[in-house]
Amino acid sequence: MNDWQLRFDQRIMRSIGMPLAKLEHGSGAWVTDAAGTTYLDFLAGIAVNSLGHAHPVFVEAVTAQASKLAHVSNYFTTEPALELAERLVRLAGAGPDGRAWFGNSGAEANEAAFKLARLNNSGGARTRVIALVDAFHGRTMGSLALTGKPHMRAPFEPMAGGVEHIPATIEALEASIDDAVAAVFVEPIQGEAGVVELPPGFLEAARELTLRHGALLVIDEIQTGAGRTGEWFGFQHAGITPDAITVAKGIGGGMPIGGLITFGRASGLYQKGHHGSTFGGNPLATAVANAVLGEIERAGLVDNAAVRGPQLRRRIEAIGSPLVEGTRGRGLLVGVALSAPVAGDVVAHAMRHGLIVNAANDTTIRIAPPLIIGDAEIDEFETRFTRALADAHPY
Known part of the structure; x- marks a missing residue:
């Protein structure tokens, strides 16, 4: 364990598991951890950070x-x-x-x-x-x-x-x-x-x-x-x-x-x-x-969710990974159905490629990005998620 993990293990109630990282600051759809690694946040605090991180209005x-x-x-x-x-x-x-x-x-x-x-x-x-x-x-x-x-x-x-x-x-x-x-x-x-x-x-x-x-x-x-x-x-x-x-x-x-x-x-x-x-x-x-x-x-972000959600799902389905059976959901609450119970592995590989997503269960990746996302964020997501899927299914 590193220092922050040891502190967490010693002082935080064990009702939750060890965190994936110690985050320090963010901007928009991006967040940076204590080691200086920057991640594309496509979970938004589990559908919480509607405007992303450190939005000027917030x-x-x-x-x-x-x-x-x-x-x-x-x-x-x-x-x-x-x-x-x-x-x-x-x-x-x-x-x-x-x-x-x-x-x-x-x-x-x-x-x-x-x-x-x-x-x-x-x-x-x-x-x-x-x-x-x-x-x-x-x-x-x-x-x-x-x-x-x-x-x-x-x-x-x-x-x-x-x-x-x-x-x-x-x-x-x-x-x-x-x-x-x-x-x-x-x-x-x-x-x-x-x-x-x-x-x-x-x-x-x-x-x-x-x-x-x-x-x-x-x-x-x-x-x-x-x-x-x-x-x-x-x-x-x-x-x-x-x-x-x-x-x-x-x-x-x-x-x-x-x-x-x-x-x-x-x-x-x-x-x-x-x-x-x-x-x-x-x-x-x-x-x-x-x-x-x-x-x-x-800012019309309800309409943005209605447009970006189907766009995101099309991009996921077009990756062509044998792990992806399909997608479901509405707007910017998206589930990626996997063909094998490896959602935890996909999440871990995504973190290594600088992408935050979530395993809703063993066969589903949950995606819930900030409502502010546009083409640039979806392009970057596709690149990083494709790599994560390949690492989780390398054959």
Whole structure:
């Protein structure tokens, strides 16, 4: 081990593995480690750094707000918090009844949504919550209960009760939803499952069934929001209106923030004292999120994601590597399906060639670059990814 790895091993909880590098600074889609090696970052902090690294808009927002107010607690509000609530309600199309709640992470956002589901229980008859097999909603106890990965839940059983995981099929939806269901939780694209899209018509069917039975439809937009899929939010591709969405990651562009946005009748479920967060909605986080979302809107980066995503997928598929079976996803959330369980090797070789990507599982490479990428970054990605694939499959 080198010095920083030894320090990490001695002092950081072993709930995560050894980091791939010790990063020091970045600019745009590039980041440099402590040894001076520069990488093309096509993971963006797992779909977080929407504007890339050290974007002037982000830096200015942090500087300007930190010089005024960083934190006030939830006994007070500030203009950035009000503005962000209004902005997210508008971008989500939540309408005149739309409301927002702010926390600090995606897991907290899903905790808030889980509690919202519990409130949709007039008369006490709605005891069931439906989520999907292979779903990932976070690692807190409530969000972990929603997560459809048994190996993640097993060390922490028993989970919060009432959650059932079903396959992502319309048939399973139809067989599962009844008047005892309080809410259905879905991701438009299951990022941690390997960038897996829902079947055609799934969200539309979920919306119709939940409306029929009085259940809430909660859509987890933590990885798919903030323009990443070529719409502001992934559910908008289906043309539906959910009851609530959860957001985090890309809305802050690197500033920790999460939130719950409610639509229609769901906006009236929370009452005073039901939920809170000391840091939630603090002026520093909300000011930065406003700046990030404002720049995404001003610079047309939602449209850029819609254009660059298919371009990136075409370039990957044209490499001609026997390892690449195909691609999936939407916009700039791309999964590369591999013909062998060597995703970890591909990631390691990519790092050696100065490229950051991620193994979502043994047979899938996840790619989620900053929304600012253009031709130059895609050209450089193709060169480096081609070399990584060749090293992982040298025959």
